Amino acid sequence: MRKGNSILRKPAVQTLLSSLLCILLGLLVGFIALLIINPSGAVEAILDIIKNFWNYSKRATQLKNLGNTLVKTAPLLMCSLSVLFAYKVGLFNIGAAGQYVAGAGACIFCAVGLGWHWLPCMIASILAGALVGAISGLLKATRNVNEVISCIMLNWISLYLVNTLLSKVKNPTSPYTYNVAKQMVIENGASTTVAHPEALLPQLGINTLFNNNKYVGLAIPLAILLAVGIWVLLNKTRLGYELRATGLNKHAAKYCGMQDKANIVLTMAIAGGLAGIGASMLYLTGFEEWSVTQSSVPGMGFNGIAAAFLGGLHPIGTIFSSFFIQHITDGGAQLNKQVYPSEISGLISSLIIYFCAFVLFFKLTLNRRLDRKAERLQAIAQKEGGKA
Amino acid sequence: MILLIQYTLVFTSVLMLVALGGCFSEHSGVINIGLEGIMVFGALGGALVMSSLPAGSSAFIIVLLSILAAMVMGIIYSLLLAVASINFKADQTLVGTAMNLLGTAGATVIVKAINTAANPNNPSATVQYISARKAFLLVNGYEFNWFMPLALCLLILAYVILYKTRFGLRLMSCGEHPQAAASVGINVYKMRYAGVLISGLLGGLGGLVYITAGVSEWKFENGVAGFGFLALAVMIFGGWKPFRIALAALLFGFFRALSNVYTGFDLLSRLNLPSTIYNMLPYIISLIVLIFFSKNSAAPKAEGIPYDQGSR
Amino acid sequence: MEKEQIRPQDSEYAVEMLHITKRFPGIIANDDITLQLRKGEIHALLGENGAGKSTLMSVLFGLYQPEEGIIKINGKEVKISDPNDANDLGIGMVHQHFKLVECFTVLDNIILGVEPVGKAGILHKAEARKRVLKLSEKYGLQVNPDAKISDITVGMQQRTEILKMLYRDNDILIFDEPTAVLTPQEIEELMQIMRNLAAEGKSILFISHKLAEIMAVADRCSVLRKGKYIGTVNTKDVTMEDLSAMMVGRNVNFHVEKKPQKLGDVILKVENMTVASHMHKNNAVKNVSFEVRAGEIVCIAGIDGNGQTEFVYGLTGLEPLAGGKITLLGKDITKMPIRRRSVMGMSHIPEDRHKHGLVLDYSLEYNIVLQRYFEPQFNKNEFLRRKNIRAYADQLIEQYDIRSGQGAITSARSMSGGNQQKAIVAREIDRNPSLLVAVQPTRGLDVGAIEYIHKQIVAQRDAGKAVLLVSLEMDEVLDVSDRILVMYEGEIVGELDPKTTTPEEMGLYMAGAKRKEM
Structure with a gap:
């Protein structure tokens, strides 16, 4: 039977459509929440969230704030790539959060505690994240431990380990570590710091585009490059062919002699490395410091899940979805805190993940509709043909 | 020592209730990663009732209403999972993850909205229930509360329901072999709804128990600090069986309690380990347990697989 | 009345x-x-x-x-x-x-x-x-x-x-x-x-x-x-x-035309092979020994669940052996990984084409190179050579008459069972194997497809290849094979000649009512 050539049949169109639908629904429910909290300012508030940096009138401030959003988009993109990459191989990497934490711990400690240059710090982040990921992979491959559960456990273990590690480079007057732009030195038993700009990621002149936002730099092009790289790896290479085959049908992968267990470990290590490098992309800009008393796992890894699914599980798609998620998250901060809680944007992004879970059903229904429509058209055509 | 026992029992009750909840959901065939979010919403329901009841309310009313509120909130929240995974055949892990994020974000938004509405200069996500909490205590001055006997009753009830009643037999058949259940006229969708909603009820109650454990206010930004996940590990360690879950909860509860009170023990405080070690211990133990118990998993066979009436 | x-x-x-x-x-x-x-x-x-x-x-x-x-x-x-x-x-x-x-x-x-x-x-x-x-x-x-x-x-x-x-x-x-x-x-x-x-x-x-x-x-x-x-x-x-x-709807010619047999060297030798079972308690493979020579079709017959699946898993490397030795072309392959067995010349048409045989969400062309994607023809510096993959797939589609909606780029999932199986058969035979292991190759197929696949298998034998056929269908066993080994509860309980045996006799062996000392 010939199927109609409706543009709606194209998988890419369907993916885009369903992502937009998820966003709309998420915003809609968020808007309803705003309405309930305070109806008079709700329209303005939801627009504030959507506009984010455009809320500022001056172009220079807009650029600076866009820069800030981009600084946080880079690590988010890495986390979403981490989730996506594992998902393509049939693994649900809910552990991106913990791998990100491990990466953060590694690069901050290497920069502040050991005074390393940014590049080895970044590599340390990759390795730390990869190690945490590989543990999940190894447990899955050898002991059949469900990766979701082991990742959840490792998220918390990583958090407490990193808190312990980083309390060695803590600023004694606050719960935070020193900024990576400084190196900690011990003099006479007391810790002080010396300037250590080598640990900061190079700005490559990109900062000038964003009104000299000093945090903007290498991370952003690198993140985009890695997204493209992941796409190439998955779709053009022998390894990608193997990994995707493993994800789609691990039995067939084993049957044709692929190293299914090694591939699981490798996948989780790569996924962990991606989340780990993501952490270094944020912390090595000096944008923020780590609080060693935090008792919940940073949301970056979980938001990565949102971005991965919202991006239609396509590496290029995640570039846009990551930006969008970060954009509305920062948008939440634009709200008047005396009326609306800024967590409303967290609410919206978690709603978006929730709606993403319906995407498969949506596509199925859409295809069935199109089938039925095509059949009807065919029947009509046949009838008319019969008359003629 | 008494302190350790108190906390162990409190945490055991929490973990056991929530893990039993997970057990019902999984026996019906739905993986419930979202227990954490369910706990948060249950806790929210209970906390709001406790904080809003007038100061002079009788202890019985406080206990009854806050428990009811926690259960109802848990059930309502678990509907999110039921609708998505049963009717729309969504990926249960993804839905559960979304629910956990939504739980903390949603509860924070709600509490902050209430707080700012009462006082625009108080944009905090904290609910206080100092006086109401006392209603739960069995013996004045000790952290033994009504939840402990209640949890014990629910444990026995859960066992009876699962293994001695028609409902339990049917529920488990849906988690093991839904096509077989359907072929003898059991409505798989209904049973799965029942399983998920019961997990909402127990998870919500567990959330309430957790936030009343030794504290009189709760910051909802913190969610329930991974207890829902710990309960999942308890459920797996307990092999999806109520009494073994209770024992697993006791073990995990003990280690969790140790992290709160280890400074009170000479031996432990002399070891001078960072406190984070005790925080980590339950997770490390679960991981080790998983390593040894995952090979021959007793998990319901059909869990996580959406049921479709059309497929045979 | x-x-x-x-x-x-x-x-x-x-x-x-x-x-x-x-x-x-x-x-x-x-x-x-x-x-x-x-x-x-x-x-x-x-x-x-x-x-x-x-x-x-x-x-x-x-x-x-x-x-x-x-x-x-x-x-x-x-x-x-x-x-x-x-x-x-x-x-x-x-x-x-x-x-x-x-x-x-x-x-x-x-x-x-x-x-x-x-x-x-x-x-x-x-x-x-x-x-x-x-x-x-x-x-x-x-x-x-x-x-x-x-x-x-x-x-x-x-x-x-x-x-x-x-x-x-x-x-x-x-x-x-x-x-x-x-x-x-x-x-x-x-x-x-x-x-x-x-x-x-x-x-x-x-x-x-x-x-x-x-x-x-x-x-x-x-x-x-x-x-x-x-x-x-x-x-x-x-x-x-x-x-x-x-x-x-027509009188089917159940008989398969075969050339006179020309036996060659021993290709596969199995000695005292034992495989543990995960699925059931009684059907592990116990102490199985036999040989397959070039130019013959040896068939393992038996009722479903008597250890055939585990036997094939052990032979092809999907499961480790608990004991015994397998020799392929004179080389000990007992501990060899799957890929190396396959490269050495063992082809495997698996029992369950959806579980093992195909990646259903891959295109037909990707499924066709599933056993060869790593060869220099299809892989250069770790990158896939998509043009060559397409050309090779098109060639096999033509040669083996694999029908699908959009040719090489059709998703394997959307193809009919018969054509899915043809794709697997084409993939496995075109590698020019020394030993073809075919497990229930005609399961669930219509008569036309069955005839086609039987012809392909016999052609391998006629070309001097060794074929090991595992089948549950009595007709298939009797029509296609040169030698029958009956498996019962994990053991070979009898060797029969298809020309002289009867279905009734085979049935007795398959049911464990009769056995020869092997």
């Missing part, structure tokens, strides 16, 4: 399905089908895979609603909207794949859905247990009500299914391919049970594609072909050949 005393509303028929039509997107699964089951008779429903038998039964059970046609039970028109309705009307079914909960006991499975309960829904198992024991005695259905399903034999599982129907007082009993998993002796027992049931007034519908069994047990037979109703006959009045012709 004496005239029976019947009340006017009593009908001669227990079930009447009149002019049933059921469509699915793209196909008409049932096209104007009529089936009438008399009271107290055993009525066979015959048809090939995909003839529409399962759909028709799903309609009877209310799993599907037909677009046209009516159903009458005992002469009364009824509407069946779910299995509960069917059950209320006294219809029960033993499904081909048993609908039993493995971790429940026999008793729990029997009462599931119709549990006797007291206050607050508490189960009353004692009275149920008594009733089950009584029923099992009355019809000669031996079961242990307290055993877990996962611990009992397939035969006992089937008896549990029958008891499920009897416990529900069903009068209309449907058996869906009930003999596929049984030994010949168990089949004989089952037929006796069916006759007993019919004698007690139960009406039985017996779905099968095994002609001999139908002739042996059924009173009448209705035939379906490609969704259409062909006719109903009295089995006394027809021969097996007649039924076969009705089923396939």
Whole structure:
């Protein structure tokens, strides 16, 4: 039977459509929440969230704030790539959060505690994240431990380990570590710091585009490059062919002699490395410091899940979805805190993940509709043909 | 020592209730990663009732209403999972993850909205229930509360329901072999709804128990600090069986309690380990347990697989 | 015939399905089908895979609603909207794949859905247990009500299914391919049970594609072909050949043309091979030894679940051996990983094409290079050479006549079973293997595809390759092979010559009733 050539049949169109639908629904429910909290300012508030940096009138401030959003988009993109990459191989990497934490711990400690240059710090982040990921992979491959559960456990273990590690480079007057732009030195038993700009990621002149936002730099092009790289790896290479085959049908992968267990470990290590490098992309800009008393796992890894699914599980798609998620998250901060809680944007992004879970059903229904429509058209055509 | 026992029992009750909840959901065939979010919403329901009841309310009313509120909130929240995974055949892990994020974000938004509405200069996500909490205590001055006997009753009830009643037999058949259940006229969708909603009820109650454990206010930004996940590990360690879950909860509860009170023990405080070690211990133990118990998993066979009436 | 005393509303028929039509997107699964089951008779429903038998039964059970046609039970028109309705009307079914909960006991499975309960829904198992024991005695259905399903034999599982129907007082009993998993002796027992049931007034519908069994047990037979109703006959009045012709629509030439045998060197040598089993307790492979030479087709025959699957897993490397030695082309491959066995010249047409044979969501071309994607022809500096992959796929599609909607880029999932299997066969044969391991290569295929695949396998033999065929189909075993090894409970219990043996003799070996010292 010939199927109609409706543009709606194209998988890419369907993916885009369903992502937009998820966003709309998420915003809609968020808007309803705003309405309930305070109806008079709700329209303005939801627009504030959507506009984010455009809320500022001056172009220079807009650029600076866009820069800030981009600084946080880079690590988010890495986390979403981490989730996506594992998902393509049939693994649900809910552990991106913990791998990100491990990466953060590694690069901050290497920069502040050991005074390393940014590049080895970044590599340390990759390795730390990869190690945490590989543990999940190894447990899955050898002991059949469900990766979701082991990742959840490792998220918390990583958090407490990193808190312990980083309390060695803590600023004694606050719960935070020193900024990576400084190196900690011990003099006479007391810790002080010396300037250590080598640990900061190079700005490559990109900062000038964003009104000299000093945090903007290498991370952003690198993140985009890695997204493209992941796409190439998955779709053009022998390894990608193997990994995707493993994800789609691990039995067939084993049957044709692929190293299914090694591939699981490798996948989780790569996924962990991606989340780990993501952490270094944020912390090595000096944008923020780590609080060693935090008792919940940073949301970056979980938001990565949102971005991965919202991006239609396509590496290029995640570039846009990551930006969008970060954009509305920062948008939440634009709200008047005396009326609306800024967590409303967290609410919206978690709603978006929730709606993403319906995407498969949506596509199925859409295809069935199109089938039925095509059949009807065919029947009509046949009838008319019969008359003629 | 008494302190350790108190906390162990409190945490055991929490973990056991929530893990039993997970057990019902999984026996019906739905993986419930979202227990954490369910706990948060249950806790929210209970906390709001406790904080809003007038100061002079009788202890019985406080206990009854806050428990009811926690259960109802848990059930309502678990509907999110039921609708998505049963009717729309969504990926249960993804839905559960979304629910956990939504739980903390949603509860924070709600509490902050209430707080700012009462006082625009108080944009905090904290609910206080100092006086109401006392209603739960069995013996004045000790952290033994009504939840402990209640949890014990629910444990026995859960066992009876699962293994001695028609409902339990049917529920488990849906988690093991839904096509077989359907072929003898059991409505798989209904049973799965029942399983998920019961997990909402127990998870919500567990959330309430957790936030009343030794504290009189709760910051909802913190969610329930991974207890829902710990309960999942308890459920797996307990092999999806109520009494073994209770024992697993006791073990995990003990280690969790140790992290709160280890400074009170000479031996432990002399070891001078960072406190984070005790925080980590339950997770490390679960991981080790998983390593040894995952090979021959007793998990319901059909869990996580959406049921479709059309497929045979 | 004496005239029976019947009340006017009593009908001669227990079930009447009149002019049933059921469509699915793209196909008409049932096209104007009529089936009438008399009271107290055993009525066979015959048809090939995909003839529409399962759909028709799903309609009877209310799993599907037909677009046209009516159903009458005992002469009364009824509407069946779910299995509960069917059950209320006294219809029960033993499904081909048993609908039993493995971790429940026999008793729990029997009462599931119709549990006797007291206050607050508490189960009353004692009275149920008594009733089950009584029923099992009355019809000669031996079961242990307290055993877990996962611990009992397939035969006992089937008896549990029958008891499920009897416990529900069903009068209309449907058996869906009930003999596929049984030994010949168990089949004989089952037929006796069916006759007993019919004698007690139960009406039985017996779905099968095994002609001999139908002739042996059924009173009448209705035939379906490609969704259409062909006719109903009295089995006394027809021969097996007649039924076969009705089923396939033409006289099939079951015989496969083979050239005279030219035996070559030993290609595969298996010595004392032992494989542990994960699935069942009794079917691990025990101490199996044999050889396969170039230019012969050796067939491993046996009833499903006697260790064949584990044997193939051990041979191809999917499972490690617990003991023994495998030699391929003179090289010890016992511990060799799958990829190296494959590169050395072992091709494997797997038993389950969806589980092992294909990545269903990959395109046809990607599936075609599944065993070769790493070769320099398709892989340069770790990048896939997509042009070469396409060209190679197109070549195989042409050569092996693999049909699909969009050629090389068609998703394997959207292809028909026969063409999926052809793609696997093409992939495995085109690698020019020294040894071809083909496991149930024709399972679930239509006659045309079966003939085609048999020809390909024989061509390999004629070209001087070694072929190891694992099959459950007696006809296939007898027609295609040069040598037959019968496997029973994980052991080779006999070697037979297809030219001299008979199905009956093979059956005795397959059922463990006879064995040769090997």
